[in-house]
Amino acid sequence: MVVEISTAFAMRCPACGRLEVHQLNIFQLSGEKELDFYCECGKHKAAVKRKGSRYISIKYYCIICDLEHTKVMPSNIFWSKRHLNSLVCLDTDLNLGYFGSYRLIREELDRQQEELNSMANELGFDEFADPEIMLEILDYLHDIAATGGLYCECGSHDINIELFSNKLELCCSNCNSAKQISASSKEDLTRLKTLDEVVIKLAAGKSKNSKTHR
Template sequence: MLLGGVVCSMAFYCRRCGKIHVHDVPYFLGVKRFSLRCAGCAHEQAVLVRGDRKCWEIHVPCVACGKEHVIRLSLAQLRRMELEKVYCSADCFELGYIGQRRRIEELLAFNQAEFERLHPADGANFIGKQQILLEAVNRVHEFVAAGDVVCPCGSHDFIAQVGGDSVFLECSHCGRSAVIPAESEADLRRLLCGSSIRFLAPMAHNKR
């Protein structure tokens, strides 16, 4: 039992390992900034900042767009909240949930059941697939930041987005694009070898 009670619960997908855990947020944080860390690898998932006038900020680093999303809510809103999904505002990539622990756990169980229904031979890999996708996004960001990805036009400037089981790269200079599969371990190995980034001509991209 947490001293002072629980304001709400939060669950965010870990950007490093892809796992998701439900955290109870205590009313008395003890500090102005409170870090939520992955129970598996200890990577920071989100930071809670308690401001004046009972206003809280939730800072969530986004693997999809590379930016930090800031959610501002009052203490009263957090205590009343049953279940809210947190998305990347750029491409609707799901980052996690805020609300009552029971409601979050029910939704996670429902998501697992739906995945098993749609993929009966692969149900055990629900979290694993999320982990592969996040690892692929992290690798793509690292390659682009290091200048290792070069468009046929010579540009090193790209926009990266997540969609389904793939990572999309688009050249900011000429519009060429690449669709990088990120569904399996084999896809991840090909990406690490640099063999799965093939750019389409701008005209072919526009016709998609």
């Protein structure tokens, strides 16, 4: 009987935004050798290395806080084919990628794509300059909002979104201040992903009320 000990790694490139799935096996991590992962564009994304005989270390660049994070876990967790594990920003807990069995990663990525396609159909995304970029920007804004990082300077977290062909507008339902975000290119997505907060500036003539953001 042949037992294959392998895992897969998926992480969006911090430079060009491309999402790739890499596979590795236990022999590639022999000794103290560090295995590096690069995007097709040449950007270094992460490095995996053994720590002794029982642990695996993953170092990965975080576009959100512009730092390199390190995740250390038992070897049996890293090589397990039963669970899909997330790589997150250690400051904001926002998701950056996955590692686990290739099958589970593909299933998760396919599920996300189906959700994006469904959303695109509901919203009529054929009219956007780049529907995929618009969807990813909306998804990222949703993640930021879930952590309390999307709000207006007036203190309100009640934010409405209006979509245009190449941008979206965030509008505060409390004071009507607005902020526009470009959403037509990978550069727009990369720029947004450097933020862990999106704050709408008060419009001229508006004043802060008694609310405070959480």
